[in-house]
Amino acid sequence: TTQCKHWNNPDGWQSIVSFLKATGYRVICIDQKAESRRGDFQTRIPAEAEDQTGDRPLQERARWLRHAVVFIGLSSGLSWLAWAVGTPVVLISGFTHPTNEFATPYRIINHHACNSCWNDARHRFDHRDALWCPRWKDTPRQFECTRLIKADQVVGTLRRIPGFGQGMRPQPRQLATAQQPGADAAARTAVAPSGSTDQEEPVALAALLARPHGDVVRGGLAVGVTVAAGKLLDLAAARIAEGDRNASSNDLAGALQNYKQGVDAIRYLTQADPDNAGFQRSLSVALNRIGAVLFVQRNLRGAHAAYSASLAVIQKLTATHPGNPSFPRDLAWCHALLADVLTAQGHHAEAFEQRRHNAAVITQLANTAPDDSTLQRALATSYQNLGDAFLPLGNIDGALTVYRISLGLTKRELDAHGQDPGWNALYTSLLQKIRAALLAQRQVAPPA
Numbered sequence: 001t002t003q004c005k006h007w008n009n010p011d012g013w014q015s016i017v018s019f020l021k022a023t024g025y026r027v028i029c030i031d032q033k034a035e036s037r038r039g040d041f042q043t044r045i046p047a048e049a050e051d052q053t054g055d056r057p058l059q060e061r062a063r064w065l066r067h068a069v070v071f072i073g074l075s076s077g078l079s080w081l082a083w084a085v086g087t088p089v090v091l092i093s094g095f096t097h098p099t100n101e102f103a104t105p106y107r108i109i110n111h112h113a114c115n116s117c118w119n120d121a122r123h124r125f126d127h128r129d130a131l132w133c134p135r136w137k138d139t140p141r142q143f144e145c146t147r148l149i150k151a152d153q154v155v156g157t158l159r160r161i162p163g164f165g166q167g168m169r170p171q172p173r174q175l176a177t178a179q180q181p182g183a184d185a186a187a188r189t190a191v192a193p194s195g196s197t198d199q200e201e202p203v204a205l206a207a208l209l210a211r212p213h214g215d216v217v218r219g220g221l222a223v224g225v226t227v228a229a230g231k232l233l234d235l236a237a238a239r240i241a242e243g244d245r246n247a248s249s250n251d252l253a254g255a256l257q258n259y260k261q262g263v264d265a266i267r268y269l270t271q272a273d274p275d276n277a278g279f280q281r282s283l284s285v286a287l288n289r290i291g292a293v294l295f296v297q298r299n300l301r302g303a304h305a306a307y308s309a310s311l312a313v314i315q316k317l318t319a320t321h322p323g324n325p326s327f328p329r330d331l332a333w334c335h336a337l338l339a340d341v342l343t344a345q346g347h348h349a350e351a352f353e354q355r356r357h358n359a360a361v362i363t364q365l366a367n368t369a370p371d372d373s374t375l376q377r378a379l380a381t382s383y384q385n386l387g388d389a390f391l392p393l394g395n396i397d398g399a400l401t402v403y404r405i406s407l408g409l410t411k412r413e414l415d416a417h418g419q420d421p422g423w424n425a426l427y428t429s430l431l432q433k434i435r436a437a438l439l440a441q442r443q444v445a446p447p448a
C-alpha cells in the first residue's frame with residue numbers, strides 16, 4: 001500500500017530467494033500482486049520464487065503460512081497473519097519502531113539509519129502519498145531504513161533459527177517455523193521444507209535415549225560388587241544397549257523384549273541386595289525405557305505402570321541418599337515422564353501434580369547451581385510445561401503466570417549468552433503460548 005513498507009534494498013529479495021533455494025527450500029510468494037511500481041521504485045517476484053499471488057481467500061493464505069517452515073516479512077498484514085497462526089516470523093523492519101509489532105526474536109532493524117518515523121508523533125501519515133518518507137523524501141537518504149539492510153543480515157538471522165537448513169519441519173502439534181520475505185508485491189514469501197512429512201515421531205523415546213547418564217552401569221570387577229553380580233549387571237547392560245539399538249532403528253518390539261530381559265536381570269540383583277543404590281538406579285533407568293516404548297505404542301496403561309514403578313524407586317533413593325546430586329535430577333525426570341502419560345490418558349489433575357513436583361525439584365537444583373546452563377534451561381522448560389498443565393484445568397491465569405516466569409528466565413539467558421538456538425526456540429514457543437492464553441482469557445472473560 002506504500003513504498004515505505006517494502007524492503008527497499010534493490011538486490012535483497014533476489015539474494016535471499018537464491019540463498020533459500022540453494023539451502024534446499026521451496027520459496028512461495030503469496031502477495032496479492034506479482035509486481036508493483038511507484039515512481040522509480042519497483043518490486044517484483046524473484047525468478048526463483050513460486051508464484052501464488054492473486055486475489056485469493058485469506059484462509060488459503062493462512063494455510064500456506066501455517067505449514068511453512070519460515071516466513072520473512074515486513075510490517076504488513078501477512079506478517080501479522082503468520083504470527084497469528086503460530087509461525088515464527090523474520091521481520092525486516094525500518095519505518096516502524098520494534099514496539100509497533102508483535103515480539104519476535106528474529107527482527108532485523110538498522111538502528112544506525114533513520115528509522116521509526118511511523119511512531120514519531122511529529123509526522124502524520126499521508127495515505128495519498130505512495131512514496132511517503134517524512135524525513136528524507138526526494139533525497140539520497142529516502143527509505144534508507146530498509147534500503148541499508150543487506151541480504152547478509154537476513155541470512156544471518158535465518159541461520160539462528162533452530163534447525164534451519166537441516167530439514168526443519170513441523171513437529172507433532174507444534175509448528176517448526178515460518179518466515180516471510182516481503183513487503184508488497186514480491187515481498188512476502190513462505191518457505192516450505194522439501195519433502196516434509198507430518199508423521200509423528202517417538203519423541204519420548206528419542207529424548208530418553210539422548211539423555212546423559214541414562215544408561216545402566218556395567219558391573220565387571222567394580223568395588224563392592226561380587227563377580228557373579230557384576231556378570232549379571234553386564235548382561236543387563238548389554239540387553240539395554242541392544243534394546244537402544246532396536247529403538248533407534250524403529251524396531252519397538254525388539255526393543256521392548258530386550259528392555260524386559262534387562263529389567264529381569266536387574267530385579268534379581270535388587271532382590272538379592274536391596275540396599276545397593278546402583279542396582280536400584282539401574283532398575284529405574286530400565287523401567288523408564290520400557291515405559292517410553294509402551295508410550296510410543298500407545299499402551300498408556302502399561303506406560304503408566306512402568307513410569308510409576310520407576311518413580312517409586314527413585315523417590316526412595318532420593319530420600320535415603322540426600323547427598324547424591326544425581327538422584328534429584330532423576331526424580332525430576334521421572335515426574336515429567338509420568339506427567340506425559342497422565343496427560344495422554346486425560347488425567348489432567350494428576351498430570352498437573354507431577355508437573356508441579358517436577359518444577360519444585362528443578363527449582364531447588366537450579367537455585368544451588370545458578371551458573372549451570374543445563375539446569376537453567378531445564379528450569380525454564382519445566383515452568384513452560386507447568387503452564388501447559390494449568391490450561392486443561394481451566395486455570396488460564398496460572399498458565400500465564402508460569403509462562404511469564406519461564407519467559408523471564410529465557411530472556412535472562414539470551415541476554416547473558418547471546419543467540420542460542422535452544423533458548424531462541426523456547427522463547428518463540430513461550431511467546432506463542434502466552435498469546436494463545438491471552439486470547440483464551442479474553443474469550444472466557446465476563447462482559448464488562
